[in-house]
Amino acid sequence: MVIKQQKKLKQGMLDNVMRQFNYSADLINLNPNIRKILSITNNELVVHFPVKMDNGDVEVFTGYRVQHNNSLGPYKGGLRYHPTVDIDAAKALAMWMTWKTSLAGLPFGGAKGGIQLDPSKYSQAELERITRRFTYALGDNIGPELDIPAPDVNTNPQTMAWILDTYMSTKSPSERSKNMHVVTGKPVGAGGSEGRDRATGYGVFLNIKFWAENKKIDLKDKRYIVQGFGNVGYWTSHFLDQEGAILVGVQDASGSIANTKGMCVEDLFKHTMEHKGAIAGFSGATPIAQSTFFGLDCDICVPAALGNQITADNANDIKAFLIAEGANGPTDVEAEKILLEKGIEIIPDILCNSGGVIGSYFEWLQNRNGEIWQLDEVMEKMHKKLKESFNKVMKTATERELDMRTAAFTIAIERLEQAYIQRGIFP
């Protein structure tokens, strides 16, 4: 079957996501009809809605919701508030969510959306009205069994609580409590789940632990560096510390620090709390040049900040034997080739930072079933779920002689392919 030549892809995120998809689709010889379906988003919704500002003026905002695929379950993905939000960005991120939920073995598809605005220009009361009016504009295009938004850039548990309240208010009184799972990432007191705060970092840690167990390596006394000491970086370090691993380097927006003898994770966290989140000035370590960070002598490297950090320029400097991608896309294509040739293994982002969406799934499940799980129960279930994903990736990588990233994409796409083959195409 001949597939029509696709129009040239726009540069940027969508290009990257499509390149990764096409590479894996070629590798597994994906059914051409299913490739066509997965290359396109199911629904792209653009809404324009008016909101009254504090000064009485009315502003009209543009909101987006892109629903990529729901063959495995309801659409799932974040809502971001930022000037960069547009249909292409939402498409790329929605597609990425489809692969992520598929790999994690969740009954979810992929979606993304948001509002094109700079939230710093609006008051809290305005943001609340914007959120509520956006929710109303989305109407029944979202829903607990249809499309479940979550926090993303510039949105938080409070935003989710407003969405929940607005969505529920549009339902009849007898239906309202059935809709608690229309969003995840809610405050714990408003239907949120215990453990959601640490889910992504715990997931990164667990992947490192599973990898080490698989290689029969003890994490005790292994030295690690972390880029980014936000939620993911801190919690990953917190759990690695409990295993006896030693934090020898950290980098964040404010600078880079190192201590070959190790630094106390909790002291560093306390320092960041007292210094607007910045690691700079921490007395338990010495400042180092930014360019030397990834070349620090260590066993495990956790890039947990942003994309394209490990490149052809610094890949040869890396001394770690394992890279655990806490961030999205921290290793670029050229660097990955260099690292794999050197025998350095990479736990890919799609697997490594999937703890967050698994945590969201647990919240959705608790709301849906009218249950409240304690923290230890959430952590135990997270362990089990991630272990399944990790084992699948390792098994596929070994059996098909693939690197872990390719293996992960292969599993994600094959699960979707299987769903279409079994269900067929209506009519």
Add this chain to the structure above:
Amino acid sequence: MEHYAKSLCSTCINISFCVLTTNKSFIHSCSEYYHVLSTAMDRKIQTENYEQNPLVLK
């Protein structure tokens, strides 16, 4: 913001000193990004006039 129209960096307060990357043009995800909404929660929000201002369509 004009320089980084396609990047989260356009609204990040760390942009002037951030050492993480020199290429701030296409950042779509960053753990160091300063989330505006969370800080807005702590700010004194000037909404006192809201009730006194009826909807005015200009």
